[in-house]
Amino acid sequence: MAIDVCEIRVLFFDVLGTVVDEAGSAADEFERAVHDATGQSGHGKPLAATWFSECTQRLNSILGGESWAPLEEINRHALATAVEEQGLTVDASALDRLALVTRRLRPWPDAAPALRALSGRFTLAALSNATTAMLAAISRRGALPWHCVLSSELVRSYKPDPVVYAMALDLLRVEPEQSMLVAAHPWDLRAAAAKGIRTAYVARAGEGAPEPTDAFDVEVDDLTHLARTLIE
Amino acid sequence: MAIDVCEIRVLFFDVLGTVVDEAGSAADEFERAVHDATGQSGHGKPLAATWFSECTQRLNSILGGESWAPLEEINRHALATAVEEQGLTVDASALDRLALVTRRLRPWPDAAPALRALSGRFTLAALSNATTAMLAAISRRGALPWHCVLSSELVRSYKPDPVVYAMALDLLRVEPEQSMLVAAHPWDLRAAAAKGIRTAYVARAGEGAPEPTDAFDVEVDDLTHLARTLIE
Numbered sequence: 290m291a292i293d294v295c296e297i298r299v300l301f302f303d304v305l306g307t308v309v310d311e312a313g314s315a316a317d318e319f320e321r322a323v324h325d326a327t328g329q330s331g332h333g334k335p336l337a338a339t340w341f342s343e344c345t346q347r348l349n350s351i352l353g354g355e356s357w358a359p360l361e362e363i364n365r366h367a368l369a370t371a372v373e374e375q376g377l378t379v380d381a382s383a384l385d386r387l388a389l390v391t392r393r394l395r396p397w398p399d400a401a402p403a404l405r406a407l408s409g410r411f412t413l414a415a416l417s418n419a420t421t422a423m424l425a426a427i428s429r430r431g432a433l434p435w436h437c438v439l440s441s442e443l444v445r446s447y448k449p450d451p452v453v454y455a456m457a458l459d460l461l462r463v464e465p466e467q468s469m470l471v472a473a474h475p476w477d478l479r480a481a482a483a484k485g486i487r488t489a490y491v492a493r494a495g496e497g498a499p500e501p502t503d504a505f506d507v508e509v510d511d512l513t514h515l516a517r518t519l520i521e
Numbered sequence: 522m523a524i525d526v527c528e529i530r531v532l533f534f535d536v537l538g539t540v541v542d543e544a545g546s547a548a549d550e551f552e553r554a555v556h557d558a559t560g561q562s563g564h565g566k567p568l569a570a571t572w573f574s575e576c577t578q579r580l581n582s583i584l585g586g587e588s589w590a591p592l593e594e595i596n597r598h599a600l601a602t603a604v605e606e607q608g609l610t611v612d613a614s615a616l617d618r619l620a621l622v623t624r625r626l627r628p629w630p631d632a633a634p635a636l637r638a639l640s641g642r643f644t645l646a647a648l649s650n651a652t653t654a655m656l657a658a659i660s661r662r663g664a665l666p667w668h669c670v671l672s673s674e675l676v677r678s679y680k681p682d683p684v685v686y687a688m689a690l691d692l693l694r695v696e697p698e699q700s701m702l703v704a705a706h707p708w709d710l711r712a713a714a715a716k717g718i719r720t721a722y723v724a725r726a727g728e729g730a731p732e733p734t735d736a737f738d739v740e741v742d743d744l745t746h747l748a749r750t751l752i753e
Contacts, residue, residue, distance in 0.1 A: 361694075408664075412657050421692040425644050425668040432640075436657040437670045442692075460653040460674075462593075 292487055292506045294519055299463045300407060301416040301439075301486070303448075303472035306496040308404075308415070308512075309394035309427055312337055318390045323377060336375050343367035348418070348447050357445045360420050364388050391419065392426035397493070401432055403512035408434050410520055415439060416457050416470065418447045437461075449480030458484070469506070471515060475499050489515055524719055524738045526751055531695045532639060533648040533671075533718070535680075535704035538728040540636075540647070540744070541626035541659055544569055550622045555609060568607050575599035580650070580679050589677045592652050596620050623651065624658035629725070633664055635744035640666050642752055647671060648689050648702065650679045669693075681712030690716070701738070703747060707731050721747055 305311045319340075320333025344367045351357055365388040372379050379387070404413055415424050415438040424438040439460060441453045448454075458465060465485030472478050473496035478488040482505075489507040490499055499505060509515045537543045551572075552565025576599040583589055597620040604611050611619070636645055647656050647670040656670040671692060673685045680686075690697060697717030704710050705728035710720040714737075721739040722731055731737060741747045 408661065412661055414657065420694075421669055421671075422694040425646065425693060428668040429640065429644055432666075434664075434666065435669075436660040436667075437653055438668075439653075440692075443675060460672075461657060462652075462654040 296467055297411065297469050297487060297519075299412045299414060299461050299468040300489075300519075301414050301457055301468060301470045301481070302404075303470065303474065303477050304415050304417040304419055304424065304427065305394070306493055307471065307473040307491055308400045308433065309396050309431065311391075311394050312341065312495055314394040315340065315390050318387065318393070322379070322383065322387050326379060326383065327377070332375060332377065336371055336377070339371035339374050340364075340368050343370050352447060352450060359442055360418060360423065360447075361388070361391070364391055391423050393430060394427055396427075396431040396433060397512070399511045399513045401434075403516040404434050406516040406520060408436070412436050412461065414457065414461060416448075416453070417441065449476055451480065451484060454481050454484045454486060458486070471512075473497065475503055475505075478505055479503070491515060528699055529643065529701050529719060529751075531644045531646060531693050531700040532751075533646050533689055533700060533702045533713070534636075535702065535706060535709050536647050536649040536656065536659065537626070537651055538725055539703065539705040539723055540632045540665065541628050541663065543623075543626055544573065544727055546626045547572065547622050550619065550625070554611070554615065554619050558611060558615065559609070564607060564609065568603055568609070571603035571606050572596075572600050575602050583679060584682060591674055592650060592655065592679075593620070593623070596623055623655050625662060626659055628659075628663040628665060629744070631743045631745045633666075635748040636666050638748040638752060640668070644668050644693065646689065646693060648680075648685070649673065680709055683712065683716060686713050686716045686718060690718070703744075705729065707735055707737075710737055711735070723747060 302308055316333040316337040319336040323332040324330055344363055347363045347367060368388045369384055407413060413436050415435050417424055418441050420442050421440045424440055428435055439457050441447045444452045444456045446452050469487035469489055470478060470481035471489040471491060473491050473493035475497050478490055482488050488505040490505040492510050507518060509518060534540055548565040548569040551568040555564040556562055576595055579595045579599060600620045601616055645668050647667050649656055650673050652674050653672045656672055660667055671689050673679050676684050676688045678684055701719035701721055702710060702713035703721040703723060705723050705725035707729050710722055714720050720737040722737040724742050739750060741750060
């Protein structure tokens with residue numbers, strides 16, 4: 290590592306995809322729900338993929354200047370569109386329940402033990418595009434030992450908008466170089482690095498891989514590996 | 522109890538005085554610091570009491586219309602005034618360190634076990650006049666299993682301003698009657714009740730006692746008693 294770990298006081302963690310298996314949790318719930326409603330199999334993964342792509346488009350529109358909406362609302366609209374695109378019929382109340390999958394996302398198996406290990410040494414803050422309500426639900430279900438959770442909704446924007454990282458540094462009264470963002474998405478890490486925040490890339494299948502031009506401070510296979518790297 | 526516990530989803534907790542022993546932690550640190558600097562004993566408790574009263578005055582001025590300042594800043598100024606009022610001489614860097622006692626406040630002995638017991642059944646949110654940085658530090662040192670921490674700084678005000686309780690309900694997407702505030706201060710509980718939030722008074726020596734006209738939903742001796750009452 291090119292950095293001095295002793296300097297670091299706060300670890301910010303991306304949550305969706307990095308700490309919890311967003312794509313897998315959603316695909317499994319969608320698969321069960323469509324099967325229960327129609328008897329058909331094999332819809333879970335494509336529905337989750339379409340849903341995710343719809344959500345990303347809407348977030349990009351907001352980052353491009355459209356008016357802000359909370360992530361729950363975006364998720365619900367995107368799911369309705371995805372269901373229609375997949376040629377499925379799901380009634381409104383079932384859609385409401387399904388959209389709340391985002392409060393039931395399961396942590397990757399390495400997440401809770403690694404966070405517990407890191408919690409003695411660092412202040413651990415979730416820094417996520419999920420809402421505070423989603424983050425609290427995910428923390429409770431997954432027994433994730435955050436010291437605080439910071440949603441981008443607090444500044445009515447979304448990562449990678451620089452105001453989100455600035456808000457996190459400000460609320461935790463920490464200098465950028467005393468903090469590190471842990472994330473599975475290179476776009477998130479690049480935006481944090483632009484603010485002077487240290488970066489740790491965690492490989493998660495399907496969540497994105499660094500470009501040759503990326504130079505993250507730490508690159509690890511999972512959060513167990515991160516804990517080993519930062520605590521030794 | 523006059524209320525249906527099954528309705529309640531979120532427990533908001535006041536932190537300073539209710540979950541952590543603010544007065545005792547401060548008195549002990551002040552006692553040690555003054556003794557180390559001057560050899561004199563017996564200054565801890567009066568210094569903590571004067572400090573606390575200065576802080577309260579400043580918070581009241583802000584609630585009365587003066588411009589908002591973060592609690593760390595208020596604490597630091599109030600401590601300087603208290604030290605002077607007590608006729609003590611403490612240099613600026615020692616004052617800076619002492620003022621940070623608010624990041625080292627120790628939980629009451631019943632707090633962490635009771636929160637762990639309640640965390641399986643309810644969403645647990647700190648709702649405090651402490652800053653996010655203070656709350657994160659207190660959570661880490663005391664191993665307090667919050668699912669999220671909400672500081673009144675997010676709305677640049679202080680409890681008992683109604684906007685603070687409204688912010689908490691909004692961020693957790695919860696109806697007032699589905700939530701309960703747990704606090705050792707009747708003034709805090711009265712303000713929450715005015716918003717429709719359920720109330721649990723926890724007796725903590727020196728933190729205030731209900732008036733005959735108060736009618737809180739639950740009154741308990743400590744957080745162990747609260748957990749027993751809400752989980753049974």
